Amino acid sequence: xxxxxPTRDAExxxxxxxxxxxSDSRRGVDLQQHxxxxxxxxxxxxxxxxxxxAFLVDPAFEPLELHRKATGAGYDVVGVILTHTHQDHVxxxxxxxxxxxxxxxxxxxxDLPVHVHEAEARRLVELTGIAEANVxxxxxxxxxxxGELDIRCIHCPGHSPGGVSFLTEGQxxxxxxxxxxxxxxxDLPGSDPDALFYSLRRLIELxxxxxxxxxxxxxxxxxxxxxxxxxxxxxxxxKTVEQWRMMMGVF
Ligand SMILES: [Zn+2]
Numbered sequence: 001x002x003x004x005x006p007t008r009d010a011e012x013x014x015x016x017x018x019x020x021x022x023s024d025s026r027r028g029v030d031l032q033q034h035x036x037x038x039x040x041x042x043x044x045x046x047x048x049x050x051x052x053x054a055f056l057v058d059p060a061f062e063p064l065e066l067h068r069k070a071t072g073a074g075y076d077v078v079g080v081i082l083t084h085t086h087q088d089h090v091x092x093x094x095x096x097x098x099x100x101x102x103x104x105x106x107x108x109x110x111d112l113p114v115h116v117h118e119a120e121a122r123r124l125v126e127l128t129g130i131a132e133a134n135v136x137x138x139x140x141x142x143x144x145x146x147g148e149l150d151i152r153c154i155h156c157p158g159h160s161p162g163g164v165s166f167l168t169e170g171q172x173x174x175x176x177x178x179x180x181x182x183x184x185x186x187d188l189p190g191s192d193p194d195a196l197f198y199s200l201r202r203l204i205e206l207x208x209x210x211x212x213x214x215x216x217x218x219x220x221x222x223x224x225x226x227x228x229x230x231x232x233x234x235x236x237x238x239k240t241v242e243q244w245r246m247m248m249g250v251f
Contacts (some may be wrong), residue, residue: 006020026041029149029169033224034069034214036061038098040217044173045070046081046166051147053078055115056105057166057173058089058215063105078104079113079136081144081151083175084160085120085128086188087128092127104188110134115144117155118160127143138164156203158196159184165203167210172226176215178203180224183235185225197244204230 010103030047043066044057050192054075059066070077080102087094091101092139102124116124118137125132138144140155149168156163156177166173177199186193208227230236236245243250 002095010032014186017137027148029171029172030073031173031213032073033070034062034066035217035222036065037088038205042213042215042222044213044246045075045089046146046151046168046173047075048147048149052076053147055079055081057081058083058175059105060089060099062089063102063167064108066105067105067109076144076222077109077112079115081164081166082114082116082120083165083173083177084163085124086095086160086176087115087127089175089215090124090128099214101128103130106130106134117153117162117164119157120160123162137200149250153203157197158192158199159190159192160190163199167206170207170209171211171213172203172206173213174215178212179214179216179218179235180212180221181229182218182235183233185196186250193248193250195239196220196240197229197241200236204236
C-alpha cells in the first residue's frame with residue numbers, strides 16, 4: 001500500500017476499530033490492528049504482502065491468538081518487534097495479574113527473534129525470562145527489513161527509556177508515545193517527561209498524512225493521522241519544553 005493521503009473514509013474506517021489496511025495490491029504493507037486486555041492494548045500484525053512474511057508487535061494478553069491470526073491470514077511469522085517492555089506489551093506480572101506475552105509465544109515458537117531497543121533489552125530478559133539468544137537489539141534510525149518492506153525504527157524515549165516507534169510506508173506504530181488525542185504516562189519508573197516532549201516533536205515532523213497506530217485504544221477512534229493529531233491533540237500544542245512542563249505539571 002502506498003502512502004497516499006488518507007480520505008475521510010480512511011478516518012471513518014479507523015473509527016470502527018479492528019481493521020486491516022485494505023488494498024487489493026499484492027505488494028506493500030498490510031497492518032492489522034487487534035485489541036486485547038483490560039487496558040485496551042493494541043496488538044499488531046505487520047505483514048509484507050510480497051513475501052508473505054510478518055512481524056508481531058507487542059504480543060501481550062493473547063500472544064498465541066495473535067500468531068494464529070497472522071498465520072491464518074497466510075503469513076509466515078518471522079519475528080516480534082516491541083514498542084517498549086511494559087508488562088501490558090510484552091507480558092509478565094502486573095498488579096498480581098499474570099499477563100501472557102513473549103514468554104508464552106516463544107514456548108510455542110522458540111526460534112522467533114524479539115527486537116527491542118537497547119535501553120530495555122536487559123529489562124525484557126529479566127521480566128519475561130526469555131533467552132538472550134532470542135533478543136535482537138534496536139537503535140535509533142535502524143532499518144528493519146521484512147521481506148521487501150523497510151521498517152524505520154525511531155527511538156522515542158519518555159514514557160519509557162527504550163520506546164520505539166515503527167514507520168513503514170506511511171504507517172506509524174507509535175506504542176505508548178502518541179495516542180489518539182493523548183500521550184503515554186510520564187509518571188512511571190523510567191519515565192522522562194522532557195524526553196517525551198522531544199520524542200513527540202520528532203513524530204510531528206512526519207508527513208501529516210502519516211497514519212498513527214497507538215499502543216492503546218483511548219477512545220472511539222483506534223487510529224489517527226499525524227495531521228489530525230496536530231489539530232486535535234492538546235499534548236502536541238506546547239512548542240517549548242517549558243510550556244510542556246507547565247502542561248504536564250512537571251517543575
Ligand atoms: Zn507502557
